[in-house]
Amino acid sequence: MSGRITVKTVERPRMGLLEQVYVFEALRGLWVTSRHFFLNLWRHTLKAAGLKAEPGAVTIQYPEDPAVVARRARTRHRLLKREDGSPRCVACLLCETICPAKCIRIVAEESPDVMVEKRAKSFEIDLGECVFCGYCVEACPEDAIRMDSGQVEMSAHSREDMVWTMAELMGDQPKLRPIRPSKDPLAG
Amino acid sequence: MSSFWVDALWSAVKVLGAVGFGMGLAGILSWVERKQSALLQDRIGANRADILGYRLLGLFHMLADPIKLLVKEDFVPPQGQRFWHDLAPGLSLACATLCLAALPFGDSFELFGRSWSLRPLPMGAGVVFVLASLSVGVHGIAMAGWSSASAYSLLGGLRGAAQMISYEVAMLSILAAPLFLYGTLDLAEAVRWQARTLWGFLPAWGLLLQPLAFLLFLTAGAAETKRAPFDLPEGEAEIVGYFVEYSGMKFAMFMTTDFVESVVLAGLTTALFLGGWHLPGLGLLGLPQPLFALAGVGVFAAKVVAVLWLLMQIRWTLPRFRYDQLLALGWKGLLPLSLLNFAATAWVVWGWTR
Numbered sequence: 001m002s003g004r005i006t007v008k009t010v011e012r013p014r015m016g017l018l019e020q021v022y023v024f025e026a027l028r029g030l031w032v033t034s035r036h037f038f039l040n041l042w043r044h045t046l047k048a049a050g051l052k053a054e055p056g057a058v059t060i061q062y063p064e065d066p067a068v069v070a071r072r073a074r075t076r077h078r079l080l081k082r083e084d085g086s087p088r089c090v091a092c093l094l095c096e097t098i099c100p101a102k103c104i105r106i107v108a109e110e111s112p113d114v115m116v117e118k119r120a121k122s123f124e125i126d127l128g129e130c131v132f133c134g135y136c137v138e139a140c141p142e143d144a145i146r147m148d149s150g151q152v153e154m155s156a157h158s159r160e161d162m163v164w165t166m167a168e169l170m171g172d173q174p175k176l177r178p179i180r181p182s183k184d185p186l187a188g
Numbered sequence: 189m190s191s192f193w194v195d196a197l198w199s200a201v202k203v204l205g206a207v208g209f210g211m212g213l214a215g216i217l218s219w220v221e222r223k224q225s226a227l228l229q230d231r232i233g234a235n236r237a238d239i240l241g242y243r244l245l246g247l248f249h250m251l252a253d254p255i256k257l258l259v260k261e262d263f264v265p266p267q268g269q270r271f272w273h274d275l276a277p278g279l280s281l282a283c284a285t286l287c288l289a290a291l292p293f294g295d296s297f298e299l300f301g302r303s304w305s306l307r308p309l310p311m312g313a314g315v316v317f318v319l320a321s322l323s324v325g326v327h328g329i330a331m332a333g334w335s336s337a338s339a340y341s342l343l344g345g346l347r348g349a350a351q352m353i354s355y356e357v358a359m360l361s362i363l364a365a366p367l368f369l370y371g372t373l374d375l376a377e378a379v380r381w382q383a384r385t386l387w388g389f390l391p392a393w394g395l396l397l398q399p400l401a402f403l404l405f406l407t408a409g410a411a412e413t414k415r416a417p418f419d420l421p422e423g424e425a426e427i428v429g430y431f432v433e434y435s436g437m438k439f440a441m442f443m444t445t446d447f448v449e450s451v452v453l454a455g456l457t458t459a460l461f462l463g464g465w466h467l468p469g470l471g472l473l474g475l476p477q478p479l480f481a482l483a484g485v486g487v488f489a490a491k492v493v494a495v496l497w498l499l500m501q502i503r504w505t506l507p508r509f510r511y512d513q514l515l516a517l518g519w520k521g522l523l524p525l526s527l528l529n530f531a532a533t534a535w536v537v538w539g540w541t542r
Contacts, residue, residue: 030505033505036227036230037227040230056230057226058230
């Protein structure tokens with residue numbers, strides 16, 4: 001059977017007379033859209049009247065309403081702690097090594113705990129360079145870094161402010177976002 | 189005051205009223221277009237423009253859009269012909285607005301010992317006037333396509349002109365049947381003819397007596413006003429249309445033309461197929477004649493709005509036709525069907541009145 005090409009002929013779906021006339025198909029389409037129109041109108045009216053009703057639209061009005069992020073979405077990184085409160089990070093540099101964007105910078109130092117050997121003196125992630133691939137989370141042998149903070153609003157007014165320090169990543173210190181006048185004439 | 193000045197003043201009032209009606213509805217349509225499409229697609233629609241924090245269902249977009257378009261650069265391509273480029277949108281809009289003059293907004297009434305007509309331009313050939321005026325509007329499209337000095341514009345203009353001329357032929361032959369039935373070219377007379385009842389209870393509206401013509405007319409009308417599913421001349425995002433080289437207020441004038449033409453089409457449909465200013469049972473209220481005529485204007489406006497809703501719903505329901513399908517529908521579908529309809533109507537009317 002080598003060399004033989006088997007051809008399967010697929011019949012084009014043929015339209016019946018009613019479909020060819022198109023008026024009835026158009027009416028069917030109008031029925032669908034009109035149903036949506038009046039149902040949503042009714043729901044919006046109920047809402048406006050202060051009554052309980054299903055939402056009339058699937059739109060999320062983002063800046064006013066919080067962004068809905070999927071549970072598994074890769075969001076801003078956070079660093080985890082041990083039970084005694086010390087950072088889990090052992091400064092093995094695996095995340096820094098695998099990072100395709102080279103946005104992680106770790107400075108290691110001797111750990112006072114002999115069982116741990118090393119720890120991070122400083123651990124910075126430049127979110128302005130991060131591509132949110134999640135490789136750092138995959139690489140970490142200590143489960144010290146995760147991307148499950150749920151935070152997606154990370155903008156800042158300068159490149160320096162996009163860098164998050166260790167304390168900020170661990171949640172010990174809130175990320176300060178100084179509002180400074182922009183040098184960009186186009187930015188508001 | 190002499191009778192002449194009363195006439196002139198009354199005419200001015202009527203003309204202003206008609207233009208205000210058409211332009212006002214066209215402005216609202218730009219809002220309706222967004223909100224209606226949003227509602228039937230489970231969205232919210234434009235709602236960001238606000239004045240002092242009040243958004244009012246996004247109605248302020250009606251103000252924000254013209255302001256934005258007014259302050260935009262009026263760009264004419266360097267190789268283009270500025271005079272014709274400027275003239276084209278004005279011609280289109282003027283022709284569309286002119287059609288409003290012939291619409292029968294209401295019946296005439298007696299007051300202060302004289303008769304007051306509620307038509308801006310009382311004339312016997314209203315239908316012909318509207319169709320002629322719509323035809324002249326084609327020049328605006330061809331002009332815009334040619335003067336832009338762009339091959340895309342030119343092709344778009346040619347497409348638009350071919351489409352509109354094709355559907356004008358169909359439109360005329362579609363309207364032949366109901367006009368033959370009413371026995372008049374006068375839109376007001378056509379409305380008065382529809383005031384009678386069938387078998388004592390059904391209003392003799394064109395919709396019931398000429399359902400086929402009604403369907404065909406809506407189809408041809410949608411093509412004539414260049415609205416989806418027949419918006420190939422424009423094809424805002426996908427196919428480049430005849431106003432690709434237009435920006436700012438001149439572009440807005442083309443868009444307004446579409447909306448005004450939709451209003452005109454809805455007015456024609458109302459007058460010829462939906463009984464114009466008649467509403468069964470309105471006469472039972474026993475209103476004095478001037479008030480009754482004014483109530484008729486309200487009925488007419490309400491019917492126009494209903495037809496506009498339907499047109500908008502169709503526009504957001506049906507996918508766009510291919511160009512060959514469009515011309516095939518016009519020449520092989522609408523034209524023969526309308527001629528058959530005319531022949532049948534003529535035969536029945538002849539048998540009825542013999």
